[in-house]
Amino acid sequence: MTNSELRYAHHPNDVKRYTTQELREHFLIPELFKNDEINLTYSMYDRFIVGGAFPVDKDLQLETIDDLKAENFLDRRELGVINVGGAGVVEVDGQDYELNHKEALYVGKGTKNVIFKRKAGEQPIFYLNSAPAHKEFPTKKVGKEDAEVVHLGDEKYANKRILNKLIVNSIVETCQLQMGMTELVAGNVWNTMPPHTHARRMEAYFYFDLEEGQTISHFMGQPDETRHIFMKNHQAVLSPEWSIHAGAGTSNYTFIWGMAGENLDYGDMDKVDPDNLK
Ligand SMILES: O=C[C@H](O)[C@@H](O)CC(=O)C(=O)O
Numbered sequence: 001m002t003n004s005e006l007r008y009a010h011h012p013n014d015v016k017r018y019t020t021q022e023l024r025e026h027f028l029i030p031e032l033f034k035n036d037e038i039n040l041t042y043s044m045y046d047r048f049i050v051g052g053a054f055p056v057d058k059d060l061q062l063e064t065i066d067d068l069k070a071e072n073f074l075d076r077r078e079l080g081v082i083n084v085g086g087a088g089v090v091e092v093d094g095q096d097y098e099l100n101h102k103e104a105l106y107v108g109k110g111t112k113n114v115i116f117k118r119k120a121g122e123q124p125i126f127y128l129n130s131a132p133a134h135k136e137f138p139t140k141k142v143g144k145e146d147a148e149v150v151h152l153g154d155e156k157y158a159n160k161r162i163l164n165k166l167i168v169n170s171i172v173e174t175c176q177l178q179m180g181m182t183e184l185v186a187g188n189v190w191n192t193m194p195p196h197t198h199a200r201r202m203e204a205y206f207y208f209d210l211e212e213g214q215t216i217s218h219f220m221g222q223p224d225e226t227r228h229i230f231m232k233n234h235q236a237v238l239s240p241e242w243s244i245h246a247g248a249g250t251s252n253y254t255f256i257w258g259m260a261g262e263n264l265d266y267g268d269m270d271k272v273d274p275d276n277l278k
């Protein structure tokens with residue numbers, strides 16, 4: 001079963017007046033993984049789709065959704081998958097790709113069949129991002145050893161973290177999609193601080209590896225008009241092109257970032273000095 005929900009885009013002046021509940025309704029994606037379901041959120045921000053596939057008792061086929069008005073989900077789209085659970089398999093037009101914990105798969109436009117499967121005795125958790133695509137690029141697995149690793153932050157600022165670029169154009173050819181995973185070192189809590197915006201691209205964050213009972217305060221909004229959303233493990237949040245996206249946890253955690261839009265230039269960011277935030 002493939003379910004989907006539509007989310008509209010917003011003007012920043014309207015978002016200033018949102019209540020806590022409205023902010024959560026529009027930007028938070030609270031539940032991605034339900035037994036034997038694929039759950040998708042179709043956002044009007046660059047038509048980016050955020051989703052989860054959680055095969056427990058059966059294999060799950062990625063079905064087309066109404067919003068696409070396309071025969072197959074990937075007729076005019078590309079897909080990125082990162083497995084945050086135990087070993088699993090993604091079958092792409094008859095070919096099996098084994099994804100271990102924290103491994104990624106890029107699936108190109110034009111693919112007809114994508115099926116998410118367990119490996120015997122294992123429970124994979126597949127996190128999905130998809131963006132419109134104009135060109136077919138080959139499907140490619142990005143394992144841990146293929147990642148481009150960047151060490152960021154400093155213990156002194158509680159933001160020491162390891163950024164793994166997975167689906168980026170130095171590793172795999174894509175039309176719009178960029179995805180990666182940032183791991184906070186134990187004792188460090190701040191991600192993406194100093195924060196940034198990139199009007200050229202929207203972004204979605206998915207938080208995981210957060211200890212039971214802990215929480216992350218995710219910060220969004222224009223740099224001089226910020227709001228926060230408290231998030232739990234395995235929740236995602238949409239970041240408009242005009243918004244910062246940073247967070248502080250009550251412990252360390254890992255998160256997946258995914259982007260789409262005008263360019264594929266990871267470094268294209270407008271940084272904000274922390275003491276200029278409001
Ligand atoms: O545009 C890039 C994204 O916001 C993230 O890659 C930032 C991030 O993972 C981090 O600083 O920890």
Ligand SMILES: [Zn+2]
Pocket residue numbers: 196197198203245
């Ligand atoms: Zn960003």
